[in-house]
Amino acid sequence: MAMVPRLFPAPSLLSDARPAVRQLLQRRWTSRKGGGSSRRYMARQLRDPFVKRAAAEQYRARSSFKLAELADRYPLIPDGGCVVDCGAAPGGWSQVVARRMGAGTRLVAVDLLEMQPVPGADFVQGDFLDPGVRARVLQAIGAQPVGLVLSDMAPALSGHRSVDSARAMALCEDVVDFAADVLAPAGCLVLKFFMGEGDAKLRHRLRAMFRAVRVEKPAASRRESAECYLVCLGRAA
Structure with a gap:
């Protein structure tokens, strides 16, 4: 993030x-x-x-309630396997997962920024887009099937709408590429995106990968913000 x-x-x-x-x-x-x-x-x-x-409720960020609402509405957090939280700092989403996941579930969090430990989470610090960091994430996942990929990431904003929109969409595509590589059959993806140019193409790609794709704007997402979340359910085999 x-x-x-x-x-x-x-x-x-x-x-x-x-x-x-x-x-x-x-x-x-x-x-x-x-x-x-x-x-x-x-x-x-x-x-x-x-x-x-x-x-x-001892969450690190108000954004925790975005994921909590989505997890209440959809069967996202697996009881077993692995969850990967991309752009995890300061740890609010990882806290939600850690409190809800089963005893056999592994949680891997990754962020460029330092993050205080979240009990139950393995943290990888580094740029998610860097191949070396991605390799460390895969090492942390190990042999566990990945049942959920989360991304609340957003690019650094320049103030130029067209530039920021392109950067945000490129970041979304990188996360989708990662999910395509690691998600187990029937796995889920929750991805932040910004409504605007290019989002229709992204949704089209995701509908080919998942059994259902929903666009959600949780109550904790500010009304004036263009951010929404794509909730992608049931990775196709």
């Missing part, structure tokens, strides 16, 4: 937040250019019910 450099929030913005919420926001504080936009961002976070829930 792409992130930009962090700063700690001004104490005055945190003074009215509950301690658990303050702790979560300090970990997830993201800098924005200009003090005004930073303060507006922080004020929005303090009002966000999913930020409060994440703190109360």
Whole structure:
């Protein structure tokens, strides 16, 4: 999951937040250019019910509830085999999987950024697109059949819509290529994408690979964001 450099929030913005919420926001504080936009961002976070829930339920990020909602709706998390979480940092999705997976399930998380350990997860730090890192992920998977591939990744944004759209679609295609290589028959894929140019072609490709493909926008996904999730069920044999 792409992130930009962090700063700690001004104490005055945190003074009215509950301690658990303050702790979560300090970990997830993201800098924005200009003090005004930073303060507006922080004020929005303090009002966000999913930020409060994440703190109360000891999740590292509000994005945990995106996967949790999808996993409640669809039979995604296998009882056995392996789950691969691409772009895992800070670990919110891995936490959801770790809490729900069966005792015999292996969870492999990969991200360019450092991630604090998630109990039950094997973490590979490095660029998912690098062949050497991909080889380490495959080594961590071992002989376990992969029942689920997750990707909440997004590219670093340039501010140019056409460039950002192309980068996001290329990243999605890389994840689909990986899923095509590792997913066991009947396995599932959950993939973040951005509505726009190229997404119809991506959905067409996925419908040829899976028995069912659904487009979902979980409640924790901000309404103003173009992000959606492709939930791909039942890898065709």
